[in-house]
Each structure stands twice: as structure tokens, then as C-alpha cells.
Amino acid sequence: MTTPLKLNGRLTIEDLNSLPEIPIEGITYDQMYIEKQPICPEYIPPDQDIIPSSKRTAVIDPGRICMPFGAMWAAVGVHKCIPFVQGAQGCTTYPRYTFSRIFREPVSIATASFHEDTAVFGGRKNFIDGLRNLIIRYHPEIIAIITVCSSEIIGDDMEGFLEEAQEELEEELGPEVLDGVKFVITHTPSFAGSHVEGYNRAAATFLKTLAKRTTPNNKVNIIPGMITPGDIREIKHILKLMDIEGTILFDISETLDCPLRLPQPMPYYPKGGTRSEDIRDMGNSLMTFALCPDQGGAGAKYLEKRFKMPAVIGPLPLGIHSTDLFIKSLAEATGKPIADEIKDERGILIDAMADTFHYTMGMRVAIYGDPDIAAAATRFCCELGMEPAIVGSGTESKQFVKDVWATAYEYDRKPIILNGSDMFEWEDYLKKDKIDLILGNSKAANVSKEADVPLVRIGFPIYDRLGYQRRAYVGYRGGEYLLDLIVNTILDSKFPDDRVQQ
């Protein structure tokens, strides 16, 4: 009997059901034909009245997620630190799923497992029971207590609960067990902000709780924001070339991109992450750099206020100009000269820009992402001679608007800026415009397909491709990688095959 084949060799459901025998290779997605019926026969543009997000109470296709997620991201970057989420199980399930999708790494997050009764009686009992389990089973060095909407709404007194729990557990487990654990409370009610603000608040609470001033250490503090492990490695690389010692607060480079080597410790902890003693020592540093103003700026401001430590808040060192600023501030703060290797790396990026500007210049780009990254990408696009046409951020930020306008003014561009808007609005602008390229995260992938505008992936989150989390976008070498992505995407989409060989 011949195999019934249809539609370019692909099998319909009927074909599958009538197969006498399934081949040993099985039947993969690419061999199956799954008929999809469009919901409506043609694209119907939405009612123009509902396009501006400011006119709607509902958010459609949000470009942000919840505030506790940002605080969890921060806590995951600390060595032997486990976030304890004072909320329902879903408040940890989704973040853990998101971490795994982006990084393909295990992430341990504890939960107070709120149920209906917790909402009535409060989360005190679940909190103390949860901490006990966590300490006995996982021996963490730091527990990052993170609240969510529900615990904030019912008014859980976390500071009071923690005091009670410490007393109770000290009696039960002994002071030496409890002395080995530090607690950091971060309040993150999602109705007051997004993941961006969650990270920002965690930067402040970790420093408030742990940083002390004793003797100067000649180091610099770096609060990177929600950038990739590859980015953080690039920052370390720059510090090394400049012969500067630095502490990176929330160093996910060795907690969310780890080698597989046996044997592994039990319970599993990545060997990296910012050490608690290093966070303590951050009170003694020369200067703090918060690379993303909205993600970590609060930490730098706290140190500035508390220890009179100079703070440089933003811009994210992506592209030439912003990286120049970062390097110059580093040199100024430490008195070290700009290393020759750094000048070479800069030169290599400029060389690549000089080699490729005929591909990039004049391209109209739509950008969407977290405010700091979207603003940084806007500047880099301008440096490549591209024209940012629509720049959107999922989280509202004054700094974002300021930065984008400054860039637009400098390069004589007139982008439409969507501050704290959703992707529904951004998408509408994109479809009405003539856009050559999208710079955005994986959430822009559907729009990219539908509008047939190629997408260069950057920012948070990227969950539909492999390896982006290992790459750096920051620094001169990161700019090189991003430039390659942009130019190759343009070559794929804008140039006929016989015109790409030079």
C-alpha cells in the first residue's frame, strides 16, 4: 500500500489516521499538515479609537511582565540566594517557566503557596513554614523575600513576620543555622510597576540591607540591569582590560549560563553569582555605575545618598557613543588610562560600521523593548545611519523619553515615541508605516511575520531562539555582534541574491 501523501508530501489528520504503520522515525511537525482556519477571512484593521493605549483600560499584548519577576531575576544573580515569593504558586511558576525558556537553565524559586484561606487569614503561617523548609532543605546563604500583588493587597506585614520567623526558627534550629542566612525583603506589588521596577527595587533593598562602609576598596560597583549573561561577561572583560576591580551586583553570568560538569552539588547551586560579602563591601567602592537607569538606578542612588558615593546612572553602554561614555567614566573614576586593547576593540566596531553603512543607512526601524534597552538600541541605530521611526517601551519611563529625544535631536530624526504602551498600539503604527526592520524581543515575532518585516532580536525576553542569552550586545564587541545581526538580516531581506557578494 502506498502512503497517502498530500500537500507537498505532508500528511493530513486523515492521512495519519489511515497509516497502516508508523515509521520508526515517527512523524515530525514538518511532515504534518495542520489546517488552520483564520478567525476572519481577511485582516480587519482595528477600530482607530481603541489604538492609543491611553484611551483603553485594557492592555493588549503587553510588553512587560510583573514586578516580582524583576526582583526574582536580581535575586537569581546572587550566590546561594533563593527568592522566596510571598504569594500564590502561579507567581513562581510563570517566572520559573520564563527563566527556563530564556536561559535553558534550572532556577530555584520558593513560594509561600497562597490559597483561599491565606487571603482571609494572611500569609504569616505559610511564610514561617516556608522559610523553615527552605533553610532546612536548601541551606541558602541569602533568602530574598519578594512580595506580590496578593500579599501586598491583604497587607502582610513582612518585616513583622520575618522578625517572628527568625525568633521561632532560632529557637528551633539553633542560632548558628540562622546566623548563616541573611534576609532581604523587597516589596513588589505589580500594580505599582513592571519587572523593570522590580529589579530596580531589589537593587536598592539588597544594598540597603547588606552594604556597609568600612575601609575603601578601590573597586567600582556595577549594577547591570536586566541584560544577558553574555553582556555581563563583556562588562567584566572591559574591567579586566582596564585593570579595574569591580563588583557586579546581580551577576547572572555564572548562575544563568552554567557548564554541565559532574559531579554537581546537592542541592544544586550554580557556583557563580554575586557573593554576599561582596555586596557588603559595595559600601566601600569608589563609584557606582547603574548601566540601566530604570533597572538598578535606585541602588546607585541609595549608595550615593547613604555613603556619598558618586553614581553614574546610564546610559547602557551599547554602541559607540554610550560605550565611550562608560569607558571614559571608568577611566576618570579610577585614574586608569584607556587601555590600548579597548581602543582596538572600538576601532574594530567602527571598521565594521564603515564597511557596512551602505546597507544600514536610511533603513527605517521600529524598536520595542524595555525602556533602557529600547533607548540604547535607538542610539545605536542612529549611529549606523538608520532611522528609528517608532520607538516603544512596555514600561513607562521619563528617562527613556529623555534619552530617545536626545538621540533623535542629535541625529535629526523624528521618531514616534510610545512610552509605556502595549504592542497593540506599536503594531498599528508599524503597519501604517513603511518599516524595513524591527529591533525587538521575541514578543515582536508574530508582528514581524504578519507584517513581513524582518526582526532582529534584542532585549528581554528572547525565548524562541538559542544562544542569544550567551551573546553580548553591550561594549564594542557586543555592538559588533548586534551590527552583524542587523546587516545579515538586511542582506537576507533587502538585497537580491546576486547583490550580496560584496
Add this chain to the structure above:
Amino acid sequence: MNVLHCQRSCTYISDLIKEGFEVPYVNASFFGIEQTAKALREVAEFFGSEEMKERAEQIIEHELEVISPAIEFYKERLTGKKVGMYVGGPRVWHWQRVMKELGMKVVFGMCTFAHEDDYEKINARAEDGVFLVDNPNEFEIEECLERFKPDLFLTGLKEKYLCRKFGVPTVNSHSYEKGPYACFRGMVNFARDIYEGVYAPAWKFVRDEDFI
């Protein structure tokens, strides 16, 4: 008749065709506004038809109308820029006129395959002080870049990367960057690619004192 655009490689065969078959030819350049218009007029003139002459004028008028706003845009931004050229042979004198139409000033020219007649034409079209090199090597190119500091160098792929290393933009003058450069509409592509070269933001970073 034959219409000759590349007057280096095509003249020999055109002469033979003319001798053997009595088919005449006209020389024409399809680069730039003035030269393309001239080519159309001369072809029409050759056939002597009033209809054809009228048609040529119509085409010229219409095409000028179509490209003028774009050409004005680029001319305004390119006027006064200095340009060096290193192309095969005839293209240098083809393009001397084109550069003038964009308000640019040719400061030096180089050819690999030019013969005496090419240099005669180049000289006839050149302003005083234009420096010419026959069959240059890389060192001579570097020296010219250093000495004349052009804002743009029109050259091919092999010299592109050398020149850009010295901070001088280039436009691929053999196979072009984006789109054809010939005739009226191609002139806009040419002007655009020149403009992008001269104004690419990369150049302003190159000379930052702190990173030299």
C-alpha cells in the same frame, strides 16, 4: 547605428563594424543629467526625425521633473565636497561632469586601463590643479588620500577597505552599492550612495581624540 557607452572596450569592435558593414556609431555617456540628455539628443539627431527629437525633449523634460527634488536634496548637502576617483578608464571623465552636477569638486583621478585618448578627455574636462595618476599602486592611493584629504573616494571593492581604513568613505564604482547609477533615475541612486558615504555617522567617531 551603434551607441557606445564604454568607449574603451567598445570602440575597437565598433570601428570594425563601421568599416565592414558601414554601420556608424555615436559615443554617448549615460551618466549624469547633462550627458544622458546629450546622448538622447544625439541619437535623435542622427536619425533626423522631428518626432524622435520631440520625443527626446519630452523624455528629458519629464525625467528631470521626476528626479529634480531628490537631486536638489543631495546637491545641497554635497556641494563643496572634495572627491577623488579611481575607476577603470572612461568612467573618470564620464563622472567628472556628474560630480559637477552634484556640486562636488574632483581633486584627483586615477585609471587602470585608460589610454591616451581617455587622458585627453580627462584633461579637457578637468579644472586646474587636478592630480592624475596612471595605473596607481596602493601606496600612491594612500599618498593621494593623505595629500588631498578627499571627502569621498569613488573606487571599487579592492580599494574600498584600504580607503575606509584611512577614514575616507568610498562608493563601489564598478558594480555599485544599491541600485543602478546610469541615466536620470540612476543618478538619484548614485547621489544617495555618495551622500550616505559622506554622511555615515561612523566617520565622526573615528577622530575622537580620547580614543586615538
